Structure formats: structure tokens, C-alpha cells
Amino acid sequence: MKTPQLQSVLPSKFWKMELTREGYGRTLVELGHENSRVVVLDADLSQSTLTKYFAAEFPDRFFEMGISEQDMMNTAAGLSLTGYIPFLSSYAVFLTSRSLDQLRNTVDYTRLNVKVAAAHGGISVGRDGPSHQSMEDLSNTLVLPNMTVVVPADEPQAEAVTRWAADYVGPVYFRLGREKVPTITDGESSFEHGKAQVVIEGEDGTIIACGLMVSEAIKAAELLATEGIFPRVINVATLKPLDTNAIDAAAQQTGAIVTAEEHSIYGGLGSVVARHIAESSHRVPMRIVGIPDIYLTSGSPEELLEVAGLTAKNIAMKLKEVIKAK
């Protein structure tokens, strides 16, 4: 397996903060210029999801569906059946519950060419509270047989995923966040479908992360380095199909695994990795860092991530646990 250079990751103090949804919204406009088959739908959240940029530039190819996620999902399905490449957006929590039946029975079952770009994934949504926080979207989409599930880690990766999704034929679910996140990947090479990226090389154990938690994992590696512990850090942007090669290599070469995700401990990255490990011949200790099985409340993103234990510190602690258990 080829692995990017460790030095390509800047130390956390130099990180630039950017919005994944901004990367999405801007890339949609570029795609709109490049490909007249790209159309966009939104359900009264274009101001948040930033599909408003596309709406302003291509009013004829933008479909404002109002507050009707079910209708939006299936209207996109219909558009795909006349040759269009629809991207649709709303908040993750609504897209994967209010319109889940449509996503399952119409879009996924027939492998329709619909791109579901879900904004406000996770709990870093913050003050709107649990009704708007999404802890289950990855679980609800990973279980769909034909779905590709992607969680970009940062703005460049969100751009790359958006661009890739327009080319790929089939249903895609990808998750964007509300808040600015550190930029840690670089533009061009930042996404390859189905391939995990080793963002930091190391042999003392592996942190497998996605989304926001990739930067926390890097910070955890920085913390651990001060104690002489050098874990590998992997960005698993594509949760499905999962890059099992990268996981197998991590298990074999580093002997201990911690996963980290801004998602329930049920049914997300930790679950699919645990399933893979449990059924494999590896016998490596593992810990899952994810949202514990509770609803959170209002608060700043930082407060909520802290309450849920989605921090570099917690990742580092778990990594030391698994190293001890090797």
C-alpha cells in the first residue's frame, strides 16, 4: 500500500479552518458550468447547505422543493431517470429519517444516480440541540446495499468528493458539517473512492478516523508523540465500500486499533471496522470513540464534542489502552 508522506500534514497550530459545505456549494457551481446534466435540489435550507450559490447561477437547474424532504428525494430520483445528475441537500438528520423510505426503496434499490449531500452531520451542529444533531445518518445509510457512504474530513476533500460524485454512476451519500474544520488534506489528491489514506505513518497502533475526527486523531498523534508513542492515523473518507486492505495492514503492522467518528457507536465507522476485525484472523485490541448511546443537548460544538468524548485527548487515552492490551 502506498502511503502519503507524514510531512504533508501540517502541525495543528498552522491549520486553516474552512467549511466543508462551502467546498460543496462552490464545487456545485463549477460542476454546473462543466456539465449541463448537473441539477440541484434543496428543501428550504439552501442558505445553510450552500446550494444557494448554484441556485443563483443556474436557476433553471435548481429545484427548491420547500420543506418536503420525501418529495425532494423522489423528485431527484425522477430527474435522474431522465438523464440528470441530481445533487440534493438538507440536514443529515432529516434526510436519513424523514426521507429514508424514499432513499431506500426508490433511490438505493434501483441504484439511481442520486447524490445526497447531507449538511449538519454530527453533534457539532451545536446549539440547535438533539433534534438537529445527526448521530445515526451513517448507520442508516451504510445498511443500504447499493449506497456509497462518504465522510469528507475537510473542505478540500469535500470539494473532491463532490466532484467525484458527479462522475460516479450510482447513489452516493456524503456528509458535510455545520462548523469550520481544519484543512488537513490537499486539493487534488485528497479523495480516492474506496481508498483510505494514511495521513500519518506509525507502527505503535492505528487511529482510524473520518470527518472532523481525522484532525482530532492527528492532534492525538501529536499528543502521543510527546510521550514517545507513534500511531498511524488513517482517514477513512469512504465508509462504504470500506478499504479493508488498509485496515488489515493496520491490524497486522500496528497491532492495535482505535476508531474515531462523530457518530453513534452503533452502526457507524467503529461498527463496520469492529465487524471486519471480529470476522478476520486478526486478534487485535480495539476501542471505538464515538457518540455514546445518548442524546446530547444544546451547547457550543466544542462543549458537545467534549461531553461526548470526541477529543484528541480521549483518542490518545484509548490508544494507550489498546497498546497496553496488545
Next chain:
Amino acid sequence: MKTPQLQSVLPSKFWKMELTREGYGRTLVELGHENSRVVVLDADLSQSTLTKYFAAEFPDRFFEMGISEQDMMNTAAGLSLTGYIPFLSSYAVFLTSRSLDQLRNTVDYTRLNVKVAAAHGGISVGRDGPSHQSMEDLSNTLVLPNMTVVVPADEPQAEAVTRWAADYVGPVYFRLGREKVPTITDGESSFEHGKAQVVIEGEDGTIIACGLMVSEAIKAAELLATEGIFPRVINVATLKPLDTNAIDAAAQQTGAIVTAEEHSIYGGLGSVVARHIAESSHRVPMRIVGIPDIYLTSGSPEELLEVAGLTAKNIAMKLKEVIKAK
């Protein structure tokens, strides 16, 4: 841990076949007589879910909601808020997708006292095809923080679960099937919330199963016995909260685990057991028997279970694999 007697399980050739939904429907009528706070809702499927018995006996406490699962879920929520104990039914696939947002944000978040009895779980639904088969309902409900998730193995257990659910305060999801299944538990003692039951004692490995697959697991044990292999068989009727003691004991005492469920390999029994094992100190080989990550088609229940590998033979094969990998 106390374990039921091996001899309490009849050999498969003596099994009686019964409908879990019949157990549900009949028990609702008994509950209706015992407790005037029990009310029942259905969404134009009372003929299948067998809530029709209750409807006939207690027309004032039966709410026919028409083909409106979302409305049904939240109407039940409202009824619970005025002191009633609502049971609601439709098919599993619709209840956990069309009305998932309602189940999550209204029922589960506030721990409302709503009992979701989902008929036609799994693929043994048969000829109606994938639109009516449910492979994700356990995943979609297990990820909900306050939900109790139960899969009765047979008719007596379905009765016991229904009865238990009426007493328990809080949201419950339980899954019923379309087809007759072998009766393998016995009436009174057939269900204890949060407790797995050892239905066959054994030390050579453990089959952890739920629903329809408990009887397949017993058949697998019969097959294996002819080869001198004696696995433990556990009926995990309560998937959440999971009886981790029973699983830990199985891992320690038998050293190898196969799970078996009529559900996707994503997010169901196999996943939660794998997660528990992966994070524990056990290093036991494991295999998951579940619906592979595909949509099925029409066919007889037997044909579909065969295609999906949900058979005693496959379970037995996997058990030999894990024993070899011990």
C-alpha cells in the same frame, strides 16, 4: 448465570409451527381486557398484523389510521402523553423508514411509552419482494438511544414480549414475522427483558441467534451433534439492552462465536456482538450469519433464506470454521 435445561428443547422433528403475529394479536385482546389504558393503532394492515382481533373487541380503543405511518407513530405518541399505552403496527420496513423521523424525534427522544410492533420483519416475507422485506429495521432502531429492541423467536415468546411491553414504561420496538415459525420456547418463562437464554448448553463454541434463526441454530446444533460437536445455543431476544454477561460467558467458556439473524450484516445482532467482542478482552474468532449486503427478490420464504445463507447448514459450517480458528 442460570441456564434453562437442554431437555426443554424438543428435537426439531417434533416442532409445532405457529405465527408470532398471532401471539401478538391474541395477547393484545387479553391486555385489552386487563388494562383499559391499552390502545392499538394500525395503518391499514390490521388484517396482516392481526391487530384486527383487538379492533373487533375494543373498537373504541382501536385507531385505524389509514395508510399514514408517520401520522400513526405520532398519534400514538400523543395518546401516550394522555396516559394510554399505545401499541402500533404495520410492516417493519415501513415503520422503520417512512416513520423513522417520528420514531426518533418524538417517541425515542422523549422516551414516550409507545410500543412499536412490526410485522413482516426479515426476508421470510417472501413473494412480495424486496420492497416489503425488512433487512434494516434492527439497525435503524438499535441506534436510537432510548429504544428497547426485541426479536421474539417464536409464538410463546411473542406473547410474552407483548405482555411485558405493556408493563414496561418506555419505547419498545419488537419484530414479528409473516410466516409460521417453530415453537421452541415455552409460555411463562419464555421472555425476560435484557436476558439472553441459553437454549442448548455446550462448550465447543456458541451460536448467538435471534428470531427465526434460533430454531435454525438449534437445527445446526443437531447437525453438529452428529459430528460430535456440541455448541451452546443462545436466544438473544433482547438485542438492546444486550445481555453482555451471556456473551462474555460464551466467549470465555466456549472460545468461538457465530451469530445468526434474519437481518443485514450491517447494524444488527452480529454487529452489536462484534462491537462488544472487539472492545472486550476476549480474542475469540467470530462469524456473522446474516443477510448479505444485497436486496433479494420474490420467492418462497425457504428459497430466500437459502439464497441468503440463513440456514442451519450454513450456521454449522461457520461454527466449524470458528472452532478451527480458535
Next chain:
Amino acid sequence: MNANNELNVLKATAQQIRRDVLLMINNAQSGHPGGPLSAADYLTVLWFKYLRCDVKNPFWEQRDRFVMSNGHCSALNYALLARRGFFDPGYLLTFRTLESRLVGHPSRVKLPFIEVSTGSLGQGLSVAHGMALGAKLRGWDDATIYCNCGDGELQEGSCWEAITSAGHRKSENLVLMVDYNNAQIDGFVPDVKELAPLAEKLRAFHWRVIEADGHDFEQIDRAFAEAKQRAGKPTALLFRTVMMKGCPSFENIPGWHGRPPTDDEARVMLRELGFDDDLEKARASMGNRDFHPAVPMEEQL
């Protein structure tokens, strides 16, 4: 063919399709006869007179599209396709078996002539509207998107989202057909959850509404002809129908929504439809059970 003759031929075709449906469901011992028999007349008129499609070029881009939103009427959808010439009628008898393309509810995955996979109620109209928007954007000005819904199905809120959208967008290339048979699984629609006054409702949602007796071929014909005239708004055709129409002993009984007839019942039904009641002969008359599409599948996709 003069108008009267034409309608008589369509009538005969509808009866034959009813027979197909009953034989399919009886043979599979699984499926839904009630809706197919209530919608057979008007959907035969649509498929054999109005629907712009080409058996030799089934994926012709500018074709009209048909969506069976109430997917439990799959047997009718398949029979219409077969009798219209897309594949051999004998294949209908593979309905709902493991190897068949004729899945319990219409599956585009297995049978690409199906425009949209359905089965979960309340989904087809939004998809059809998406197609209508797509057709407009593509400039396929003559293409009309037809969507069939059950009356019970319209209890799904998702239908009303689609109705609102299409009215709002004045999608005049969209035609909704309602199989207004007044019955659903748990009883008669007014008892389960009232839909009336449906025409008034739809008009308030900015639709043109055309009402017709769904078993009167002249009314059906007029309704489709009128629907073809663009109106600056979407069109709803409310077809008043009778569940199990054509088999008087079984008509208007909600219990027949989804129950396969036994052989004895099927024989009575065939007789009441005006056919010979020998089931074996009837099945044999449909031909052999090969799929045999008008154009080989490889060339089509």
C-alpha cells in the same frame, strides 16, 4: 377502425388482461387481484391508445412514461407490458417466482421496462413529477408522464407533497390517475380515512381535475383525450372504479385487495369474465414461459 370498434377492441383487451392477472396470481398463489381488476379498463385504454411508447425501441428517450405508484398492482403492469408486446405473455406465469423478472412489486432492477421500482406506497407521484420536470428541461415537449395511484394510497402525506409541488410548478406534462375504487385493505376508504371531496381538494392544490367512470370506455377515452391537451397545470383523472370489476360475485369486497384466488374461485372468476374456466388450458393458451423481449435485452441497455 371506427371509434366504436376501437373501444370494443380495447374492452376485449382489458378482459384478456384481467384474465392474465387472475391466472398469474392464482398460479403464484400470491398477489393482489382487487386493484388490477379495477384499473384494467382505463389502463388498457392508456397503454393501447394513448401512451407514446415503442416496443422496438423501449428506451426511446422522448417516450411517455408510466409509473405504477401503487406497486401492488404489479400483475396488471406486467400484463399490460406483455400484451402491448414488450415480452411474451407466457412469461407472465413466472410472476413472483425466484428466477423471474416479474418481482412481487414492480422492479426496474429486474425488468428495465418498469420506469420506477415501487411497492412502498406514496412514492410514485414524486418520482413521476421528477421525470416531468426532467422531460421539460430536456425539451421533450410531447412526453407526458402518467402515474397511477390507489385511492387508499393518497392517505400517504408524501402524495400531498408531490401534489403541492406539481401544482406549484404548473407541471402540465404530469397526469395522475386515481383508481378510485373506494376500497383498501382494512375496509372502505370512507371508513378507514375519508378521501372525499377529492376533486375539490386537488383543485385547491392547483390541479385540473377530470372525473370519469373508470369502466365506461367512452368516458375513459374522453378523459385521456382531454388530459392530452396541456392545461398550464397538472391533470388528475379520477376514475370511479369497482374493486374486482368484471367478476360480479367478488366485486367491491375489500378482502379481495390482496388475496390470491383458489382454483375454484379462479374458475368462477374466469367464467364471470366470459372465459372458459379450464385453468390448465387457460395457462397453456398464454404460451411458453420464456421472457423473449421484442428486442434482445443486450441491445437495449
Next chain:
Amino acid sequence: MNANNELNVLKATAQQIRRDVLLMINNAQSGHPGGPLSAADYLTVLWFKYLRCDVKNPFWEQRDRFVMSNGHCSALNYALLARRGFFDPGYLLTFRTLESRLVGHPSRVKLPFIEVSTGSLGQGLSVAHGMALGAKLRGWDDATIYCNCGDGELQEGSCWEAITSAGHRKSENLVLMVDYNNAQIDGFVPDVKELAPLAEKLRAFHWRVIEADGHDFEQIDRAFAEAKQRAGKPTALLFRTVMMKGCPSFENIPGWHGRPPTDDEARVMLRELGFDDDLEKARASMGNRDFHPAVPMEEQL
């Protein structure tokens, strides 16, 4: 108190509640001012004149119930509760902070005076109807269930399922209030997805409809008085309102649906409402930030 006086007092209360809402959202730098300011007048009349509740016995079984289905108007719901006496107004300033019971969207988990947790649009009316059915079955004949919905919210199909159910069941103890401010996030309702003619639609779904200017206290009062008279069917009160009402420089701009005002903007808003614009003093005037419910929580649950 004579009628005129009474309405003047209610008017003043509504203004005070508007001020609370703005201070809460400005202080939290998070929240939705637009809807609360459009609904403040009529909901003040409801809460201070019509809603049968008992601050000293908040869980009195036979009480009327209020559901804020458009949960983003949480600040208004909390301010109404506080000013009605359920807890101290100073506590309002904890809105949307980690330790507070005043979660971003109304949470019954944290604040049991909230009848139903909301936030995901389109859910409240079905729950309210469930309560209405429950109240009827329990024999709480005087209890009325009031549910507030946004106009944009009514684009959710789930609302129409509830509307159909309540009409079908003639649930006369259910009152829907629509905050018909014509605005939602992405623009004006008629541009996003038209709702009109709403009264006609609801009547076709078997509802009684009462229309009123949602900022004219006499009309509001008459509307609620009329709604209290049971009509053999559910009642919808369509309140014509203006988003951000009371702050003319900000009125009727959809952008104010969910944007917290900066301090400068908040000062202008307070002035336009007729209050002193010193934010610090205004916040201090609300009292200290303890919850302090009218009855200790332990005694209540």
C-alpha cells in the same frame, strides 16, 4: 377589567415577550427571531386568556395542551411559559447553553412543561391530535389541544396526514394555529412552494377555518372565542402575520427567520418595540438566572 383594557394589557405582554425573545437570542447568539415575533401576539392571547392551565399544578391532567410544532420558535414558547409564571424570566437568558433546560428546540426531556419535544417540522399536529383523541377517550371534555404550525411547515406531507385524520375523526377538541407570515428560510412561501388557498384546502379536508389578522387583538380574541365553541370538526385558525412584527426595519424579511441579531441590531429592535435599548440593563431587568419553578420540580413529577 373591561374588554379594551384587557386587550391593552395583553398587547403590552406580547411586546414584553418579544423583548424577551430578542434578548434570549441576542444573548445566546443563536436562535430564530422571525417566527416568534410573528406569532407573539396571538400566542400571548392564547396563553394569557384562553389556555386552561394551572401554574401551581402544571401537570393537572385535564389541562389544555399547547404544542409548538414549529419548534424553532422555542424562544417564544419559553418566554410564554416564564411570563405566565411557570419559572423565572431571568432563566430565559440561559437559552441554548449546555446546562440549561431551555434547549435549542423545545425539549420535554429537559423541561416537562413542554408537552411535546419538537424541532423536526411537521410532527406536532399528529401528536396534538393523538392527545385530542386521548383527552376524548379519557373523558376530559373541556380540554382543548392547541397546536401552532408555521406556514412553511405545512409543506410537510406529514401535516396533511394529521389534517386528514383529524377531519376524518371530527376531532373537535383540536385547534391548529397557522402562523401565516408568508415567509420561510429560502424566501416567501408563494415563491418556495405555494400554500394558498389554505382556507379552501382545509375546508376540503373537513376542518372549520377561522381567519384573522394575527396582529389585531380584537380579531385574535374573537377567533379564539369562536374556536372554543365546539363545531363537530377540528378548527384551524389562520393568523395572517408578519415575520419580525414589531420591528419595522426588519419586518417581512425571510432572512430573519433564523439569524441572531448583533448587539447593534438588537438595540434597534428594542427601540422599535418601544423599549429602552440598553441591552445590559434589559437583561438585568429580567431577574437572576435561576430556574425557580412555581412549584418545585420534585413535587411535580
